[in-house]
Amino acid sequence: MKTARAAWRRLEPVHAMIYFAPEGRRRYAxxxxxxxxxxxxxxxxxxxxxxxxxxxxxxxxxxxxxxxxAMDGAWDTATPQQVLDxxxxxxxxxxxxxxxxxxxxxxxxxxxxxxxxxxxxxxxxGRPLFAAHAALPWPEEPVLRLWHAQTLLREFxxxxxxxxxxxxxxxxxxxxxxxxxxGEVPVDFLKASRAWPEEEWADTEERLRTRGLLDGDSFxxxxxxxxxxxxxxxxxxxxxxxxxxxxxxxxxxxxLASPFGRAVVDAGLLKVG
Numbered sequence: 001m002k003t004a005r006a007a008w009r010r011l012e013p014v015h016a017m018i019y020f021a022p023e024g025r026r027r028y029a030x031x032x033x034x035x036x037x038x039x040x041x042x043x044x045x046x047x048x049x050x051x052x053x054x055x056x057x058x059x060x061x062x063x064x065x066x067x068x069x070a071m072d073g074a075w076d077t078a079t080p081q082q083v084l085d086x087x088x089x090x091x092x093x094x095x096x097x098x099x100x101x102x103x104x105x106x107x108x109x110x111x112x113x114x115x116x117x118x119x120x121x122x123x124x125x126g127r128p129l130f131a132a133h134a135a136l137p138w139p140e141e142p143v144l145r146l147w148h149a150q151t152l153l154r155e156f157x158x159x160x161x162x163x164x165x166x167x168x169x170x171x172x173x174x175x176x177x178x179x180x181x182x183g184e185v186p187v188d189f190l191k192a193s194r195a196w197p198e199e200e201w202a203d204t205e206e207r208l209r210t211r212g213l214l215d216g217d218s219f220x221x222x223x224x225x226x227x228x229x230x231x232x233x234x235x236x237x238x239x240x241x242x243x244x245x246x247x248x249x250x251x252x253x254x255x256l257a258s259p260f261g262r263a264v265v266d267a268g269l270l271k272v273g
Contacts, residue, residue, distance in 0.1 A: 001235045003250045004242035008153055010257035011113065014100065015150040017269035018042075018087065021094035027086035031078040037070045042087040045080040046132035058129050060162050061172040061179075066195040088139060091147045098267035101143040105256045110146045112245060112253040114138075117152040119244030127159035146260075153241055160237030164230045173204045178227060181219050189272060 018024055019039060028038025040059070044050035052071040056064045078086075095101065103109075117134075124131040133155050139145050165175050173196055180187040191201065208214045213223035242250050264270065 001232075001239060003247065003254055004239055005235050007116075007242060007250055007254040007257055008157060008238065010254060010261050011109070011150050012154060013261040013264035013270060014095065014147055015154045017094055017098075017264050018091050018147075020271060021090065021269045023090040023093040023097075024087065027090040028083070031082055031086055033074065033077060033083070034070070036066075037074050037077075038083075038086075040067060040070045041074045041078070041080075041083045043129075045083040045087070046129075046136055048080050049075045050080075058159075058162075060165070061176045061194055063173075063195040063197070084136070088144060092141055092144045094267075094269050095143045095147060095264070098263045098269055100146070100260060100263050103259055103263065105259070106142060106146065109253065109256050109260060110142055110149065112249055112256075113146060113149040113153070115249075116241040116245055116253075117149040117156075120152060120156045120241035123156075123240045126163065127156060130155040130159050153238075156241055157234065157238040161230070161234045163237065164233045168226065168230060170230070173200065174208060177201065177205055177208060178213065178219075178223065181214060181217065181223065182227070 024038065024042070025035045028035065028042065031038075033041060040055050041050075043059070044055045047054060050071075052064075052068040055071060056062065056067045059067070100106070120130065121134050124134060130152060133148075134152055136148070139148055165171075170178065173194075176190055176194055176196070179185065180190050191198075196204075205214065205217075208223075209216075212220055213226060214220055215223070219227065242253075245253065
């Protein structure tokens with residue numbers, strides 16, 4: 001399980017950069033979409049003309065008012081296929097800028113990652129974002145195929161994570177506040193990007209304290225236990241993809257993935273703003 005998590009985490013920047021790279025914002029702007037609308041529309045375009053309520057449900061931790069405002073008129077401005085094409089073009093441009101296509105292990109990493117992604121397709125039930133993206137055709141360009149494969153693995157894991165949160169009675173804003181308590185992402189960024197009203201954020205923090213999951217702004221002992229439980233269950237739900245590789249190939253992917261993640265980071269593709 002630890003090896004599978006390492007393989008996913010080390011390669012995850014290859015997918016995640018699409019939410020930060022300026023190539024994405026430029027491509028969405030060319031379609032007449034703001035950066036915020038571009039984010040919601042591009043990630044949900046695999047559903048077709050996704051409603052605001054579908055995005056709210058599947059994206060999970062964004063303020064519903066923010067989603068409704070961002071998605072208002074999105075599909076009248078650009079079609080889902082146009083948005084998907086823009087997203088793919090942006091991903092290709094950004095990864096080319098990071099010179100990912102020049103890394104010597106590209107073919108092997110792509111083969112392993114695609115095998116894991118294809119295995120995940122056998123376990124799509126209950127994973128709506130993954131299933132929608134898995135139904136899209138595979139790109140022809142190798143570096144874009146790698147991005148698509150990692151996108152599938154990210155949404156596969158993410159859908160499982162949402163299922164874990166639901167099973168533990170952790171709502172969208174609650175999950176965001178607990179994530180902030182880890183210190184992994186600045187709380188100001190989470191507040192700005194998810195746009196929950198300050199009063200609602202504060203009230204939810206207090207409920208989490210009453211529930212015994214927070215001690216001040218930090219995790220309580222029970223909060224630490226619950227978070228670890230959710231992370232472990234998320235890892236287990238993601239295993240069907242990586243188990244198909246076998247332990248040796250999973251270790252090989254984890255070993256080879258690091259230079260790909262570093263290339264994305266070194267190129268500045270994960271910088272906010």
